[in-house]
Amino acid sequence: MLQxxxxxxxxxxxxxQDQLALFNERVLASKNGDPEKxxxxxxxxxxxxxxxxxxxxxDLVDVHLAExxxxxxxxxxxxxxxxxxxxxxxxxxxxxxxxxxxxxxSLYAGLQTLVRSSFGNLASQLGSxxxxxxxxxxxxxxxxxxxxxxxxxxxxxKIDTLRIRIHGDYHLGQVLFTGNDFVITxxxxxxxxxxxxxxxxxxxxxxxxxxxxxxxxxxxxxxHAWR
Numbered sequence: 420m421l422q423x424x425x426x427x428x429x430x431x432x433x434x435x436q437d438q439l440a441l442f443n444e445r446v447l448a449s450k451n452g453d454p455e456k457x458x459x460x461x462x463x464x465x466x467x468x469x470x471x472x473x474x475x476x477x478d479l480v481d482v483h484l485a486e487x488x489x490x491x492x493x494x495x496x497x498x499x500x501x502x503x504x505x506x507x508x509x510x511x512x513x514x515x516x517x518x519x520x521x522x523x524x525s526l527y528a529g530l531q532t533l534v535r536s537s538f539g540n541l542a543s544q545l546g547s548x549x550x551x552x553x554x555x556x557x558x559x560x561x562x563x564x565x566x567x568x569x570x571x572x573x574x575x576x577k578i579d580t581l582r583i584r585i586h587g588d589y590h591l592g593q594v595l596f597t598g599n600d601f602v603i604t605x606x607x608x609x610x611x612x613x614x615x616x617x618x619x620x621x622x623x624x625x626x627x628x629x630x631x632x633x634x635x636x637x638x639x640x641x642x643h644a645w646r
Contacts, residue, residue: 425595425597425602425604426597427595427596427597427598427602428596428597428598429595429596430591430592430593430594430595430596431491431590431591431592431593431594431595431596431601432590432591432592433596434487434591434596435591438481438484441481442479442480442481445478445479446479449475449478449479457473457475457476458473460472460473463631469482469485469486487596487599487601490599490600490601491594491601491630494594494600494601494603495589495603495626495627495630498586498603498626499583499585499623499626502583502584502585502623503515503581503583503623512584512618513583513584515581515582515583515620516581516582516583516620517579517580517581517582518577518578518579518580518581518582519577520574520577522582523573523574523577523578524574526573526574527570527571527573527574530570530573531567531570534563534566534567534570535563538560538563541556541559541560542560544556545557580622582620582621582622583620583621583623584618584620585620585621585622585623585625585626586603586606586608586626587606587608587609587612587617587621587625587626588605588607588608588609588610588629589603589625589626589627589629589630590629590630591630593605
């Protein structure tokens with residue numbers, strides 16, 4: 420199999436790790452004190468552009484990083500746009516489909532199984548955890564019913580959106596950083612899934628969640644997001 424060679428500096432994971440190291444160095448050298456005391460104006464779902472950052476935060480976050488993350492978001496959107504607009508030769512296997520209540524119920528059933536398995540595994544490992552971790556894990560286990568109740572909203576009413584063929588294994592290690600842009604690679608999907616599962620149409624937000632969840636040191640309630 421032949422593939423085009425892409426000239427690049429590193430993958431996205433290495434690039435972000437390097438940027439985090441630089442961020443930590445700036446924090447240690449900063450005269451502004453604890454960065455957590457800097458006023459936060461945006462959230463993950465309601466982002467604030469870099470130009471609207473407080474000056475103290477601009478001193479810590481490099482403007483080039485903010486621009487590169489904006490580009491990564493743009494490339495992600497372009498990937499999903501291309502996957503949702505198949506060419507004639509690919510139209511049958513790539514044609515988008517609307518959500519249905521049947522699909523939403525099956526989606527909930529899969530998530531329900533995953534939640535029960537994850538919580539059960541956590542409960543079985545409590546004895547091997549340190550006391551502080553055990554206390555936190557025990558508190559988390561009490562939230563199981565709350566998580567399941569929240570997931571039931573998935574099928575309470577029909578979701579008016581499309582599901583498409585997606586990347587399926589999207590994270591920072593799957594993008595190459597060229598120095599001023601990102602190239603997306605490895606479209607074979609999640610290796611642990613069967614070939615038929617990889618071809619299922621899903622929400623493109625699965626790819627977005629995979630990318631966001633692998634950004635280290637990110638706490639959702641205080642995370643900054645860049646347009």
